Amino acid sequence: xxxxxxxxxxxxxxxxxxxxxxxxxxxxxxxxxxxxxxxxxxxxxxxxxxxxxxxxxxxxxxxxxxxxxxxxxxxxxxxxxxxxxxxxxxxxxxxxxxxxxxxxxxxxxxxxxxxxxxxxxxxxxxxxxxxxxxxxxxxxxxxxxxxxx
Numbered sequence: 001x002x003x004x005x006x007x008x009x010x011x012x013x014x015x016x017x018x019x020x021x022x023x024x025x026x027x028x029x030x031x032x033x034x035x036x037x038x039x040x041x042x043x044x045x046x047x048x049x050x051x052x053x054x055x056x057x058x059x060x061x062x063x064x065x066x067x068x069x070x071x072x073x074x075x076x077x078x079x080x081x082x083x084x085x086x087x088x089x090x091x092x093x094x095x096x097x098x099x100x101x102x103x104x105x106x107x108x109x110x111x112x113x114x115x116x117x118x119x120x121x122x123x124x125x126x127x128x129x130x131x132x133x134x135x136x137x138x139x140x141x142x143x144x145x146x147x148x149x
Contacts (some may be wrong), residue, residue, distance in 0.1 A: 004057025004079055007032045008139040009045035016057075023054075030054050053139065055082040057111045058105065060125055062134055078134055080105055080125065085135040086114050092129040104138060 005016045005023060009032070012093075013020060020035040021044075029048065031040040031127045057079050064077035080086070084105045090098065101121055103114035110133060112125040123130075 004059070004081070006055050006057075006081055007045050008035050008053045008055070008137075010049065010051035013137075013140065014044060053083065055137075056107075058125060060112065062132060080112075080132070080134065081137070082107060082112075083138045085137060085141055086125075086128075087133040087135055088114050088123070088130055089133070090123075090127070090130040095123075102135065 003016070007014045007023070009050060014034075016023070018034075021108065022033050022035065024031045024033065024043070030047065031046045032044045032054075034044050035041050047054065058081065060080050062077035064075040067073050067075050082105055085102060086105060087100065087102050089100045098101045098119070098121060101116050101119060103121065103123075105117040106113055107124060108115070108122065113122050114125055115122045125132075
């Protein structure tokens with residue numbers, strides 16, 4: 001089974017489906033390695049390093065682009081990952097008293113949520129009354145992160 005993940009190495013993001021990437025988890029520690037053309041596994045990042053982060057995919061994708069209107073075929077949308085920054089438009093603002101806000105994707109008590117600590121908002125990531133726009137993530141988009149806090 002392939003589980004979607006990505007790793008921030010302190011400078012750039014690496015994804016689970018990048019060629020040659022492998023994630024090893026031993027106890028509470030993880031190691032991201034890349035296999036070069038000679039078959040050697042080179043260490044890219046590990047959990048002990050300051051500034052690194054392992055983020056899991058939520059299994060939820062943003063809607064993709066319509067590629068065949070006659071057959072209603074859509075291209076797969078972008079996967080939403082832990083630590084992504086989401087602009088949430090809610091069509092039922094009476095529930096949360098906000099029609100839009102920016103939040104960070106976090107796992108809370110076994111559920112993926114969009115959280116804005118500053119405005120004290122935490123809602124489930126999956127929603128039938130909302131649309132989301134991906135703004136970036138907390139590692140690469142510091143300005144949007146400040147809006148979510």
